[in-house]
Amino acid sequence: MRPRLRLLNQRRKTPPNVKVVMMLVYGFCATVFTVGLILLLALLGWWIYIHTSPFHVAVSRIPGPRFYLPVLGNTLEVVGGLDHIIRMFQETWTKKYGEIYRIFLGSHCYIAISSPELLEAILSSQKVIDKGVSYDMLLPWLGPGLLVSSGELWRSRRKLLTPAFHFTILKSYFGVFNEQSRILSGIFEGLCRSFPEGKGEIEVYPYITRCSLDIICEASMGTSIGAQTQDSDYVRAVYRMGQLIMEKMQKPWLNYPWIFSQSALGREHNRLLETLHAFTEGVIRERQKALSDQEINATGETETGFRNRLPLLDLLLKASDDGNILSDQDIRNEIDTFMFEGHDTTTSLMSWFLYCMAANPKCQEEVFVELCNIFGNSERDCTHDDIPNLKYLECCIKETLRLYPSVSAFERNVIEDFEIGGFMIPAGCTLGCLAVATHRNPKMFPDPLAFKPERFFPDEAVGRHPYSYIPFSAGPRNCIGQRFAMLEAKIVLSTLLRRFKFEVCMAKLPIVSTQLVLKSLNGINLVVCLR
Numbered sequence: 001m002r003p004r005l006r007l008l009n010q011r012r013k014t015p016p017n018v019k020v021v022m023m024l025v026y027g028f029c030a031t032v033f034t035v036g037l038i039l040l041l042a043l044l045g046w047w048i049y050i051h052t053s054p055f056h057v058a059v060s061r062i063p064g065p066r067f068y069l070p071v072l073g074n075t076l077e078v079v080g081g082l083d084h085i086i087r088m089f090q091e092t093w094t095k096k097y098g099e100i101y102r103i104f105l106g107s108h109c110y111i112a113i114s115s116p117e118l119l120e121a122i123l124s125s126q127k128v129i130d131k132g133v134s135y136d137m138l139l140p141w142l143g144p145g146l147l148v149s150s151g152e153l154w155r156s157r158r159k160l161l162t163p164a165f166h167f168t169i170l171k172s173y174f175g176v177f178n179e180q181s182r183i184l185s186g187i188f189e190g191l192c193r194s195f196p197e198g199k200g201e202i203e204v205y206p207y208i209t210r211c212s213l214d215i216i217c218e219a220s221m222g223t224s225i226g227a228q229t230q231d232s233d234y235v236r237a238v239y240r241m242g243q244l245i246m247e248k249m250q251k252p253w254l255n256y257p258w259i260f261s262q263s264a265l266g267r268e269h270n271r272l273l274e275t276l277h278a279f280t281e282g283v284i285r286e287r288q289k290a291l292s293d294q295e296i297n298a299t300g301e302t303e304t305g306f307r308n309r310l311p312l313l314d315l316l317l318k319a320s321d322d323g324n325i326l327s328d329q330d331i332r333n334e335i336d337t338f339m340f341e342g343h344d345t346t347t348s349l350m351s352w353f354l355y356c357m358a359a360n361p362k363c364q365e366e367v368f369v370e371l372c373n374i375f376g377n378s379e380r381d382c383t384h385d386d387i388p389n390l391k392y393l394e395c396c397i398k399e400t401l402r403l404y405p406s407v408s409a410f411e412r413n414v415i416e417d418f419e420i421g422g423f424m425i426p427a428g429c430t431l432g433c434l435a436v437a438t439h440r441n442p443k444m445f446p447d448p449l450a451f452k453p454e455r456f457f458p459d460e461a462v463g464r465h466p467y468s469y470i471p472f473s474a475g476p477r478n479c480i481g482q483r484f485a486m487l488e489a490k491i492v493l494s495t496l497l498r499r500f501k502f503e504v505c506m507a508k509l510p511i512v513s514t515q516l517v518l519k520s521l522n523g524i525n526l527v528v529c530l531r
């Protein structure tokens with residue numbers, strides 16, 4: 001009996017490998033259960049939090065997606081190309097939720113506005129003047145310059161810098177505008193002559209960028225970098241820095257300073273910063289020396305070759321001499337701000353303008369007729385007296401800025417609770433003013449996607465809400481360089497349209513995308529020929 005019983009006992013015992021498997025299964029189930037329970041509790045906590053915290057209760061009254069995830073918010077919906085982001089914010093969500101809606105980008109609440117009435121309430125307010133978090137990306141380069149600074153610092157700088165855009169000063173830049181327009185026109189002419197039939201494809205964006213850089217460099221620093229005619233580390237650095245900031249924005253993990261500093265992009269960023277800052281500092285030092293040596297003679301020429309147009313830099317140096325507190329670094333921040341704001345925006349405008357002309361040949365012809373009436377066959381410069389006569393050109397520029405505003409959206413930080421349109425906007429939100437969505441609102445601009453310069457004829461514009469058109473923003477923090485930009489655009493564009501004809505390149509139609517300014521993902525390619 002005994003041996004048999006032992007045999008039976010042995011048969012009933014579970015084999016060791018099955019035991020291991022069962023233990024693993026139990027372990028796995030226990031882990032899944034625990035993790036599930038923790039997730040469930042976390043979600044419950046999150047649900048209770050967003051239904052009871054005053055912040056979330058207030059923002060939940062604003063239209064927007066019902067669900068947003070902890071940590072991620074609605075971010076997954078904007079993942080995609082740079083052309084997808086603009087569609088989501090300016091079209092899809094605006095159509096779905098209306099002229100005010102809220103979105104969570106990560107855990108940050110973003111309230112997007114495209115109603116002229118609400119924009120007026122925000123932009124004319126003296127309370128909501130601080131910039132949104134997106135501008136922090138610019139801080140290493142621009143520091144707290146006029147664009148990024150807030151509070152009292154911004155107020156005092158704005159007061160200090162406003163005289164630099166007085167009409168008498170702007171008048172002195174006509175020479176620079178004309179000189180650089182001629183150089184650009186010469187480059188286009190060379191390209192056209194090199195095409196087999198005098199007509200060929202040009203990606204205009206980089207050429208216009210270099211022209212605007214030359215203009216803003218002379219205007220702000222009184223020095224010439226010859227970006228259009230020669231290679232320069234500084235120009236390359238300005239150009240690359242804009243791209244790099246966009247690359248960084250698309251990779252949220254690079255927002256952690258340590259990770260960024262270890263990345264290839266972070267190292268390149270630091271090298272570019274050195275080049276950019278060293279250049280501006282060098283020009284400031286030279287200019288300081290020239291001014292203190294009293295080298296500027298009565299004709300306005302300096303021994304160092306500067307032309308005395310009272311560039312912005314002189315104004316800042318003078319202000320620091322007058323005893324105002326303005327360190328060399330403050331001056332550098334302001335100059336860097338003007339270099340950045342003053343070239344990318346105007347390049348975007350002028351490139352999209354040429355595209356609009358190419359896409360609307362009748363309008364292009366009408367501008368040409370206007371130019372012939374003013375300039376005839378002469379190749380003379382555009383003067384101060386010509387500006388008021390460029391009426392139709394001005395309407396075309398305005399219509400370009402309506403359809404393709406260089407700054408497609410701008411932001412304000414809400415630092416104390418604020419009420420608009422019956423909604424309480426709690427402190428901590430970012431308000432996003434959607435220029436594209438506002439400008440394409442059919443209530444204000446019927447048939448909004450059509451290019452119709454006549455919308456800006458004086459009698460057509462009567463009765464339109466002033467905040468339905470905001471390419472230069474509005475209110476106390478509007479664009480300080482608005483008149484500069486319009487003069488620059490009128491002179492450069494009239495010079496080009498007098499000499500060249502532009503046609504659309506059907507194989508490479510632009511793909512609109514939101515970057516630091518409104519650009520096209522595949523460039524602005526046009527077929528160009530001499531008139």
Ligand code: HEM
Nearest residue numbers: 147341342345346349406407410471472473479480481485
């Ligand atoms: C087509 C050309 C331009 C457009 C569409 C444009 C548009 C804008 C917009 C929308 C703002 C407000 C941004 C915000 O609130 O965040 C702004 C601010 C600013 N712009 Fe322009 N801009 C242009 C050209 C220029 C030029 C040529 C300069 C300099 C010469 C310039 C200098 C500035 C500065 C310094 C600010 C900040 C003003 C402040 O906060 O007080 N802009 N611009």
